[in-house]
Amino acid sequence: MTPWPDAITDHAASGVLEIRWSGGEVSRLPHRLLRANCRCAGCEQQRRRPDATVPPPDPAVRLHAIHPVGDRGLNLVFDDGHGRGIFPWPYLHELGAREVPQPGS
Numbered sequence: 001m002t003p004w005p006d007a008i009t010d011h012a013a014s015g016v017l018e019i020r021w022s023g024g025e026v027s028r029l030p031h032r033l034l035r036a037n038c039r040c041a042g043c044e045q046q047r048r049r050p051d052a053t054v055p056p057p058d059p060a061v062r063l064h065a066i067h068p069v070g071d072r073g074l075n076l077v078f079d080d081g082h083g084r085g086i087f088p089w090p091y092l093h094e095l096g097a098r099e100v101p102q103p104g105s
């Protein structure tokens with residue numbers, strides 16, 4: 001089943017994008033996690049090079065804007081200039097499933 005969002009809430013102060021899926025599941029995606037998995041052409045290209053070391057994003061990076069892309073997913077614009085990546089729903093759902101709460105936080 002293709003994950004489908006019921007509600008999208010951007011908690012700008014804490015830097016978390018919250019997606020409530022149609023099944024009732026909730027993904028809380030820190031902005032820096034989304035940025036670390038940026039889908040813009042530059043980042044995709046960097047990740048494809050096996051010898052490349054991708055520097056981790058600045059932990060202070062924040063989402064600057066969120067644009068829906070038809071029924072495909074979201075175009076996420078970050079405040080460090082990475083603004084052309086399209087994040088399909090299944091990709092966002094997978095990122096949410098991968099993110100586990102950090103102990104002590």
Ligand SMILES: [Zn+2]
Binds near residue numbers: 038042044082083085
């Ligand atoms: Zn990028």
